[in-house]
Amino acid sequence: MCARSITTCFRQWRLWIRPFLIALYVILIVILVPLLIVHSLNNKSNKSVQAELIGGGFVLLALPISIWQITQHVVHYTKPYLQKHIIRVLWMVPIYALNAWIGLMFPEQSIYVDSLRECYEAYVIYNFMKYLLNYLNEDHDLEAVLESKPQVYHIFPLCCLTPWEMGREFVHNCKHGILQYTVVRPITTVISMICELNGVYGESDFSPKVAFPYMIAINNFSQFVAMYCLVLFYKANRAELKPMKPIGKFLCIKAVVFFSFFQGVIINILVYCGVISNIFNISDPGKEKIMSSILQVSIVYYCIILEYSNNPFIF
Template structure:
């Protein structure tokens, strides 16, 4: 007999409304909705303020387009988080948009780092080879060394980061399809359903991507020190 996913919260458990025309109902989930909504609104306003400043001073398109894409992640995340909290039964569908954009932002951040190094692969490799020839790997492999001057270093860093750009959206779409067919089962972790496998795939993919991103950043941080201060020290107000 095929396993079946248990069903929870098929019906609304609280028929009351936040405002019924006369009185306000103060319940914990209503308060949570309010706090989430206010936080989403504030983060969206601040983010669009920063986006406006970049658009008004759009004098370095090759860099600023990626910075603006990264900043846009804040309102997308906050709004989708609010909708996922408010309409939790449909959360997996909202999260599809969030997860796909997250992969796009990872790509944008990595390309931004490459752009800081140079406009083409030759210029980027020249900046990397200007640094030390022998560096320690980042924890937990910091007992070993690597050579950033090697022919394949930049290639493997690109591959390690950009595989996530493909795997994350594909895994998210697979999760939506499995959920629709009843084979995902978001409520439990069981190898009889798809959630465990999707989670494992995502975990391995994001771990490899983040590790390669950190290794690459550590390798080039001296070369882009002046750029990184401008990126992370920006005043949104």
């Protein structure tokens, strides 16, 4: 009898999952916030501890926003072919937030956590592309629709290239141009980890003797190709994508995945040139990594607010 009641309760999980998550979050706040405040008060002179407190606050704001949206999709799972990709994309918000906070607290080990996040970035791009293709192929054959459309030409700075023929060639080139990033990023991440373990990675060092500038160049080129193909794909299917309010979705993907990468590159250049050291009066190279992590937390929180304010994945 007891086993049957438990089974019935689990079958009705849609009725209690949201109140359960709210209660769990309240308990987390009640326990974790006082601990963070006490830890911060005991280390008033330590700037990194103060930054950890602020970063922890951002994480505690990010988690309920993203988890609530994920739960809403799971409870109202009416379009699995679309929502499974939406849920996977939404998971990048807590992953980014926790990654930034962990990197803030343990800057020396952040490269290993960053590597996992970077692999998930590639997975997010894959799911976003699959989401767009499934949406566009829901009622019509995308390739056939594109064949009847006017030719879409390349945009600056590749406007001199021969345009891709509308239809199969256009979809094929856009898809592979976007998805190549899902292959390149994990490969460069693994290479970076191997180089770090052998002491030749040289994070924030643009010397030709270390691997860091080469990895940045490869990732930069791969991201440019993916972003360009994504914009071109949107340009060709703007009318069909209009009902799903694509602007917020494109902004989120670009801001969280692409723009945060370029911000990281800019920060590394500023660290290498000594600009951050002069502004914040930092002489210890280890503390420069802490300052870089602080700025990573700020961009992650900005992207969370951007996603929440536009509600891009709520139907």
